[in-house]
Amino acid sequence: MSDLSLYQLVLIGLIFVWSGFVRSGLGFGGAVLSLPFLLLVDNDPLVFLPLIAAHLLIFSSLTIFMNNRKRAPQADGEVRDSTVDWRYLWRMLGIMIVPKMIGVLGLLTLPASVMSIIIFCIVGTYSVSYILNRPFRSNSKVVDTLFLMLGGYVSGTSLIGAPLIIAVAAQHIAKEKLRDTLFALWFILVAIKMAAFIYAGVDLQLIHHLWLLPCVTVGHFIGLRFHDHMLKGETSKFFRMLGITLLVISCIGLWQIVAG
Numbered sequence: 590m591s592d593l594s595l596y597q598l599v600l601i602g603l604i605f606v607w608s609g610f611v612r613s614g615l616g617f618g619g620a621v622l623s624l625p626f627l628l629l630v631d632n633d634p635l636v637f638l639p640l641i642a643a644h645l646l647i648f649s650s651l652t653i654f655m656n657n658r659k660r661a662p663q664a665d666g667e668v669r670d671s672t673v674d675w676r677y678l679w680r681m682l683g684i685m686i687v688p689k690m691i692g693v694l695g696l697l698t699l700p701a702s703v704m705s706i707i708i709f710c711i712v713g714t715y716s717v718s719y720i721l722n723r724p725f726r727s728n729s730k731v732v733d734t735l736f737l738m739l740g741g742y743v744s745g746t747s748l749i750g751a752p753l754i755i756a757v758a759a760q761h762i763a764k765e766k767l768r769d770t771l772f773a774l775w776f777i778l779v780a781i782k783m784a785a786f787i788y789a790g791v792d793l794q795l796i797h798h799l800w801l802l803p804c805v806t807v808g809h810f811i812g813l814r815f816h817d818h819m820l821k822g823e824t825s826k827f828f829r830m831l832g833i834t835l836l837v838i839s840c841i842g843l844w845q846i847v848a849g
Contacts, residue, residue, distance in 0.1 A: 590631070590636060590794055590797055593630070593631060597630050597631065600626075600630050601627065601630055601801070602800070602801065602804045603804075604623050604626045604627055604630070605623070605640075605644070605801050605804040605805050605808070606804045606805070606807050606808040607622070607623055607626070607808060608620075608622070608623035608641065608644065608805060608808060609644070609648065609804070609805035609806065609807065609808025609809040609811075609812060610808035610809070610811050610812040610815065611623070611808075611812065612644075612645065612648060612649075612808075612809070612812060613648065613652060613808070613809045613810075613811075613812030613813050613815075613816060614811075614812030614813070614815035614816045615768075615812075615816070616755075616767060616768030616769075616771045616772065616816075617751035617752075617754075617755060617771055617775070618751065619641060619644065619645055620638075620641050620645075620747070620748035620749050620751075621711075621712060621715060621748075621749035621751055621752065622835065623641070624637065624638075624641070624708060624712070624747065624748075624749060625708070625709060625712050625835060625838045625839055625842055626838060628705050628708065628709070628842055629838065629841065629842055629845070632702070632705055632842075632845070632846065633705075634704045634705060634708065634747060635791055635792075636792075636794065638747070638748060638782075638786075639783070639786050639791060639792070639793040639794055640793075640794050640797065640798070640801060641748060642748065642779045642782055642783050642786070643783070643793070643798060644801075644802070644805045645748075645775055645776070645779050646776060646779055646780065646783070647802075648805065648809050649772035649773070649775055649776045650772075650776055652768075652769065652772055652813075653672065653673060653769050653772055653773060653776075656672045656769055657671060657672055657673075657769075670766075671766075672765070672766055672769040672770075673766065673769045673770050673772075673773045674762045674763070674766045674770045675770075675773075677758070677761055677762055677770070678770055678773055678774055681737055681754070681757070681758065681774060682774065682777060682778075684734055684737040684738060684741070685737050685738065685740065685741030685744075685754075685778070686741065687738075687741075688738045688739070688741035688742035688745065689741040689742065689744060689745040689778060689781060690745065690781070691742055691745060692741065692742040692743065692744060692745020692746040693745040693746075693781065693782055693785045694745075695742075695745065695746045699746075702846055704746065704747065705842065705846055706843065706846055707746065707747065708747050708749060709839040709842045709843045709846075710839070710843070711743060711747070711749055712749065712835055712838075712839050713835070713836055713839035713840070713843075715749075715752050715832075715835070716832040716833070716834075716835035716836040716839060717832065717836065718752070718832070719828045719829060719832025719835070720829055720832035720833055720836065722825050722828070722829065724752065724755075724756065726756050726760070733757045736753045736754070736756050736757050737753075737754060737757055739753055740752075740753035740754035740757075741754075741778070744778050744782075745778075745782065748779065748782065751771070751775075754771075754774070755771065758770065758771060758774075768816065
């Protein structure tokens with residue numbers, strides 16, 4: 590990133606504000622809803638994925654800690670349940686772990702241009718589901734397993750497998766526990782990816798955390814307010830506009846790769 594111009598760095602900072610907002614507001618999307626924009630600035634996923642991964646580790650663990658810290662004893666002396674559904678979390682992880690490792694190896698061996706095409710195609714597919722208000726859904730244990738395995742693989746390659754995983758998790762986890770359970774899952778999956786980055790000698794862009802962390806923090810706290818509002822309201826219009834934007838960005842990104 591040291592070779593980028595000032596305007597590119599400004600754009601990256603704004604995109605990371607957006608990344609922090611969607612991650613804390615939705616419980617997912619820090620990668621899938623920001624990576625297409627980042628790849629338009631610099632078409633190399635390995636530049637941004639370590640940054641996104643580090644931010645997720647920090648803010649997911651912080652959010653879970655703060656939410657569970659509020660679990661003060663009730664009047665009858667009982668303590669409220671954890672905000673994380675640990676039982677279903679371990680069940681999902683058991684299905685996803687092998688495809689996850691296969692996906693990590695794919696990321697470290699495939700050329701950047703190939704990974705960018707894969708990412709834009711996946712995000713484009715997700716965006717159409719948002720526009721049509723027909724998110725991916727699972728209807729059986731077989732489909733649950735298939736979605737989790739595919740989501741684990743995509744998460745291993747690019748950290749954007751969340752919509753497939755949520756298609757399963759949202760049907761089995763209580764609404765008030767969904768976001769923090771997903772945060773706990775993302776933390777485990779991303780820790781595996783970060784270990785792979787370190788082992789492979791990938792540049793973690795550590796110096797750039799000094800100015801990007803404040804950007805993500807701003808978006809994070811805005812997203813926390815949005816999450817509380819979203820639990821009480823209808824968000825189909827928001828997702829439809831988001832889907833249109835992502836589809837346009839994905840098409841532009843694919844055109845740039847093909848034309849280049």
